[in-house]
Amino acid sequence: IEVVRGVEPRIAEAIGAEVEDQRSSLKLIASENYASPATLLAMGNWFSDKYAEGTIGRRFYAGCKNVDTVESVAAEHARELFGARHAYVQPHSGIDANLVAFWAVLAARVESPALERAGARQVNDLSEDDWAALRRDLGNQRMLGMSLDAGGHLTHGFRPNISGKMFEQRSYGTDPATGLLDYAAVRAAAREFRPLILIAGYSAYPRLVNFATMREIADEVGATLMVDMAHFAGLVAGKVLTGDFDPVPHAQIVTTTTHKSLRGPRGGMVLCDDSLADQVDRGCPMVLGGPLPHVMAAKAVALAEARQPAFRDYARQVVENAHALAEGLSRRGGTLVTGGTDNHLALIDVSGYGLTGRQAEAALLDAGIVTNRNAIPRDPNGAWYTSGIRVGTPALTTRGVDTDGMDEVADLIHTVLSATTPGTAKNGKPSKAAYTLADGVAEQVRARSADL
Numbered sequence: 001i002e003v004v005r006g007v008e009p010r011i012a013e014a015i016g017a018e019v020e021d022q023r024s025s026l027k028l029i030a031s032e033n034y035a036s037p038a039t040l041l042a043m044g045n046w047f048s049d050k051y052a053e054g055t056i057g058r059r060f061y062a063g064c065k066n067v068d069t070v071e072s073v074a075a076e077h078a079r080e081l082f083g084a085r086h087a088y089v090q091p092h093s094g095i096d097a098n099l100v101a102f103w104a105v106l107a108a109r110v111e112s113p114a115l116e117r118a119g120a121r122q123v124n125d126l127s128e129d130d131w132a133a134l135r136r137d138l139g140n141q142r143m144l145g146m147s148l149d150a151g152g153h154l155t156h157g158f159r160p161n162i163s164g165k166m167f168e169q170r171s172y173g174t175d176p177a178t179g180l181l182d183y184a185a186v187r188a189a190a191r192e193f194r195p196l197i198l199i200a201g202y203s204a205y206p207r208l209v210n211f212a213t214m215r216e217i218a219d220e221v222g223a224t225l226m227v228d229m230a231h232f233a234g235l236v237a238g239k240v241l242t243g244d245f246d247p248v249p250h251a252q253i254v255t256t257t258t259h260k261s262l263r264g265p266r267g268g269m270v271l272c273d274d275s276l277a278d279q280v281d282r283g284c285p286m287v288l289g290g291p292l293p294h295v296m297a298a299k300a301v302a303l304a305e306a307r308q309p310a311f312r313d314y315a316r317q318v319v320e321n322a323h324a325l326a327e328g329l330s331r332r333g334g335t336l337v338t339g340g341t342d343n344h345l346a347l348i349d350v351s352g353y354g355l356t357g358r359q360a361e362a363a364l365l366d367a368g369i370v371t372n373r374n375a376i377p378r379d380p381n382g383a384w385y386t387s388g389i390r391v392g393t394p395a396l397t398t399r400g401v402d403t404d405g406m407d408e409v410a411d412l413i414h415t416v417l418s419a420t421t422p423g424t425a426k427n428g429k430p431s432k433a434a435y436t437l438a439d440g441v442a443e444q445v446r447a448r449s450a451d452l
């Protein structure tokens with residue numbers, strides 16, 4: 001850090017402050033974790049300087065043999081860990097992994113048949129008319145994914161994201177009475193809408209998804225089942241999610257981030273069966289440029305760590321901790337969407353405390369508890385203010401917090417939310433953002449957190 005300070009002291013300062021923040025606060029953001037020193041060190045090295053567009057053994061640059069080693073080892077660990085036929089470890093993020101997957105499915109299901117019909121090998125060989133028809137077909141496909149307020153992700157077909165512009169999108173939600181995924185409704189929507197891609201996976205759904213059922217639905221309507229396991233990849237790796245709840249044997253294509261419950265470096269990855277492998281490997285140049293070899297090196301290290309028996313203990317503990325946290329919140333009077341959790345996250349409906357998600361998030365942060373506000377199903381406060389707070393246990397579990405500790409965390413959250421009242425805007429009207437946390441509570445909660 002002293003080397004950095006010599007060049008740009010403000011950055012050295014920010015790095016130091018971030019380490020201090022991450023050490024001294026309770027990190028409950030469900031998508032965050034603490035990567036190991038081995039993973040971080042594998043990322044901070046000279047691989048960062050190397051260009052390696054292409055795939056293993058077929059690069060557009062010379063001198064890529066060491067990158068080939070790194071990418072091969074990372075892909076091998078990914079295949080072994082998840083029992084996948086093929087792994088593509090180049091995507092820089094979860095969004096990139098999803099883009100690679102969308103284009104792979106479009107290429108396999110729309111472009112390849114078009115080329116075959118025209119007797120062409122590649123799009124450059126198509127006549128102008130064929131090419132125009134292909135462009136129309138590529139841009140005229142449908143995607144069915146979980147709605148944002150039920151816990152789906154922006155990349156699953158929502159307007160502000162390119163997926164919502166590339167695809168005509170429809171979403172499935174959860175049962176209003178139980179908050180649970182309604183497979184009959186998904187089936188009905190799939191039958192009516194007939195999507196090219198049925199996408200499963202979530203960012204804020206606190207229960208399990210039956211991927212065997214989702215595959216049945218996809219098969220029935222001729223859709224490709226894509227699962228985005230960005231959030232729960234660590235639970236799949238740690239064999240907590242198995243059988244019908246493990247997406248890899250059921251989906252034709254699975255995407256993930258590597259930095260959430262999987263505890264690797266920031267990045268993405270695509271797993272698929274043989275039918276899509278060639279198309280997935282065209283991620284570069286289709287939607288990616290040069291891969292990040294230093295990040296692929298860190299992915300290899302983190303995936304090797306996830307293959308150790310200790311990672312299974314970790315994954316089991318993540319879920320037990322989430323149970324303890326959810327149970328502790330409910331016992332103290334908190335309301336949880338679906339009433340609890342089966343995975344690594346829970347969604348608190350903070351309207352019971354008389355707060356918006358935005359007010360609750362800010363008050364918790366004052367007390368050193370880092371969370372994020374999140375819409376709940378049919379949220380009256382919309383996606384900006386929200387009525388929910390999402391909490392997850394991957395990061396605190398990495399720090400060694402156990403179920404007793406999680407009960408204490410539940411108490412700290414409840415203490416802060418109970419001591420927070422909505423404020424008024426400057427014009428005296430009720431505000432969805434302003435709040436008051438009772439005097440002394442933040443300090444008291446911070447002091448108690450330090451003992452965890």
Ligand code: PLP
Nearest residue numbers: 093094095153202203228230257
């Ligand atoms: N997919 C899901 C389900 C996610 O929850 C996220 C991130 O929150 C992403 C994709 C995007 O990941 P990234 O931020 O690495 O692009």
